[in-house]
Amino acid sequence: MTEKLSxxxxxxxxxxxxxGGAFAQQKEPFRFGALMPTTGPExxxxxxxxxxxxxxxKDINDNGGVAGRxxxxxxxxxxxxxxxxxxxxxxxxxxxxxxxxxxAWSSVVKxxxxxxNRTATLELNMGANSPDIANLGEYVYTVFPLAEVDVxxxxxxxxxxxxxxxxxxxxxxxxxxxxxxxIYRDVFTSAGGQVVAFEAYDPKATDFTGVLLKARVGNPxxxxxxxxxxLPQVIxxxxxxxxxxxxxxxxxxxxxxxxxxxxxxxxxLIVTSLAPTATTNPNVAxxxxxxxxxxxxxxxxxxxxxxxxxxxxxxDLFAWVDxxxxxxxxxxxxxxLLEIRTFDLPMTGKLVVTDDHRIKKPVYLYVVKNGQFxxxxxxx
Amino acid sequence: xxxxxxxxxxIGIYIILATSYNLIIGYGGLNTIAHPIFFALGAxxxxxxxxxxxxxxxxxxxxxxxxxxxxxxxxxxxxxRVSGDYLLIASLGFQxxxxxxxxxxxxxxxxxxxxxxxxxxxxxARGWLYLMITAALALVVIWLAQRSMAGPFGRAVRAMRxxxxxxxxxxxxxxxxxxxxxxxGCGAAGLAGxxxxxxxxxxxxxxxxxxxxxxxxxxxxxGGLGTIWGPVIGAFxxxxxxxxxxxxxxxxxxxxxxxxxIFTSLVIVFLFLRPQGLVGxxxxxxxx
Numbered sequence: 001m002t003e004k005l006s007x008x009x010x011x012x013x014x015x016x017x018x019x020g021g022a023f024a025q026q027k028e029p030f031r032f033g034a035l036m037p038t039t040g041p042e043x044x045x046x047x048x049x050x051x052x053x054x055x056x057x058k059d060i061n062d063n064g065g066v067a068g069r070x071x072x073x074x075x076x077x078x079x080x081x082x083x084x085x086x087x088x089x090x091x092x093x094x095x096x097x098x099x100x101x102x103x104a105w106s107s108v109v110k111x112x113x114x115x116x117n118r119t120a121t122l123e124l125n126m127g128a129n130s131p132d133i134a135n136l137g138e139y140v141y142t143v144f145p146l147a148e149v150d151v152x153x154x155x156x157x158x159x160x161x162x163x164x165x166x167x168x169x170x171x172x173x174x175x176x177x178x179x180x181x182x183i184y185r186d187v188f189t190s191a192g193g194q195v196v197a198f199e200a201y202d203p204k205a206t207d208f209t210g211v212l213l214k215a216r217v218g219n220p221x222x223x224x225x226x227x228x229x230x231l232p233q234v235i236x237x238x239x240x241x242x243x244x245x246x247x248x249x250x251x252x253x254x255x256x257x258x259x260x261x262x263x264x265x266x267x268x269l270i271v272t273s274l275a276p277t278a279t280t281n282p283n284v285a286x287x288x289x290x291x292x293x294x295x296x297x298x299x300x301x302x303x304x305x306x307x308x309x310x311x312x313x314x315x316d317l318f319a320w321v322d323x324x325x326x327x328x329x330x331x332x333x334x335x336x337l338l339e340i341r342t343f344d345l346p347m348t349g350k351l352v353v354t355d356d357h358r359i360k361k362p363v364y365l366y367v368v369k370n371g372q373f374x375x376x377x378x379x380x
Numbered sequence: 381x382x383x384x385x386x387x388x389x390x391i392g393i394y395i396i397l398a399t400s401y402n403l404i405i406g407y408g409g410l411n412t413i414a415h416p417i418f419f420a421l422g423a424x425x426x427x428x429x430x431x432x433x434x435x436x437x438x439x440x441x442x443x444x445x446x447x448x449x450x451x452x453x454x455x456x457x458x459x460x461r462v463s464g465d466y467l468l469i470a471s472l473g474f475q476x477x478x479x480x481x482x483x484x485x486x487x488x489x490x491x492x493x494x495x496x497x498x499x500x501x502x503x504x505a506r507g508w509l510y511l512m513i514t515a516a517l518a519l520v521v522i523w524l525a526q527r528s529m530a531g532p533f534g535r536a537v538r539a540m541r542x543x544x545x546x547x548x549x550x551x552x553x554x555x556x557x558x559x560x561x562x563x564x565g566c567g568a569a570g571l572a573g574x575x576x577x578x579x580x581x582x583x584x585x586x587x588x589x590x591x592x593x594x595x596x597x598x599x600x601x602x603g604g605l606g607t608i609w610g611p612v613i614g615a616f617x618x619x620x621x622x623x624x625x626x627x628x629x630x631x632x633x634x635x636x637x638x639x640x641x642i643f644t645s646l647v648i649v650f651l652f653l654r655p656q657g658l659v660g661x662x663x664x665x666x667x668x
Contacts, residue, residue: 039637076626077635082493083587086580087386091626094383107584110495114581118499118506119382132492173483175492
């Protein structure tokens, strides 16, 4: 009898698990939207974000989903353009009935914000760092540190730890560049430094000689460049003009492609990163392994770590709402975000959402040494 | 559904833009690509007035139209004495220069744009109310275009377009006619800008760049240059089609390229097979 029972038990457990799994898959999924540039000039990053979301969603579903229900993502293309994002957001909310949307790129986050606030849909920024994002309304939050986190840390470090006294600040003339450059200037100045040049360049520029020569006139001992994909060209032209000063930049500079493009000219460059590396966090190694299956290196690994973690945040919000037997609405998801507040995330560590719509994260500083990003310091 | 209403509002705004642009380029034969900057002037004027003064939206949008008209007259009196390629280059300079100014001024929000435009017509029916207003305004613009182009003034404008010297010889003042249709077309673009700013509550310079000219021009050419209903159909097709593709349940990596492919294929097919557009009639002696 005992043997029979045991046999039945042994046979029934996998069957029940299979049935339970199948049931979970049949259940109505928790849906969230993602507005990403899958075409256009920013698609290089956007497609890798989407791929990482897909990996994270699969990982969550393979581990039983969220409260027994599968997680489902609906992606719409924005080309990183606000006008396309507006209609895509309307479609996600009205047609696909999502209550939470993940966005990136400052202009897209801002364009979607009025819709999110009007329709009580939670908007989570996972990649834009414009400081204005903290003031976009009650339904707009960020899970990605805004510019003041890493730029403030970098400016203070440059002034106080490296002892630099005169800085030239060059920046791309867009939302990201202006916001970041102003923070650097203000922090560096209030720490007792002097900003000898504060020059913008056009986002489509390919020749930076003019702004570099203006910077050289001030004889700075550090040049902070707040740029995006054009950063290697700016540094290369700076070196060609004989400017050998220390260069600093923010997290967009933490990219292996930059090292490949610049070669020896990258030596000494200090950049920030807002996420730990594979050597300090084994989960990052797992993400890199998944990318090896894709067959190529991902673009902007730290950003992808945030992409993964933003999916985990969304899953945690759904789980909280389900646990508290509340309907899945933007209002309740926002309530969940503020109730949970502290998230322990696999790729980037602890995340604390503050009342002022910002988050707290440590800043990792790297310096380029022998063609490699080498850890310089960590600022908590 | 708010989504349908939102798409409808966008179609309405583009109908106003395409119809007004058609008056300038299709009927008037004035090769300008500065239409987006008048769209921007209307949007920024309405938005800034709304934010800084709290005036009613109607007044702010009317002011946007006024600024667009004044700017268009300023451009017209200085550049409409030239035509063809020269006008094209002058209008390009105006478009790029003014947008650079918008991009670099603090009070316009610079590249970050303006994101705190006051909410008007709140509530669940907001989208439908905006759709009705935009549709009504689009109909008014179409009606005005139709009325003005059907009468003696319209015939004189077409005569000017086809042969400016002959038109002047008949006692008509081509320059005054150019200024009038330019001001009317740009004023309508300002109206579209004001509606855009109040409906979407966020504007930035990149929404009004020169690529908008290509979009509006494609709407006009696809529908039928120099026709009343052509730009309306062109605006409808080019706004609705990309939206329809998103319903095909295709992978996200396919949707974008497919949209681009259909857009460019439509332009090429129409240029070769039906240059007069969807509703235009073939011109004698023109390529079939």
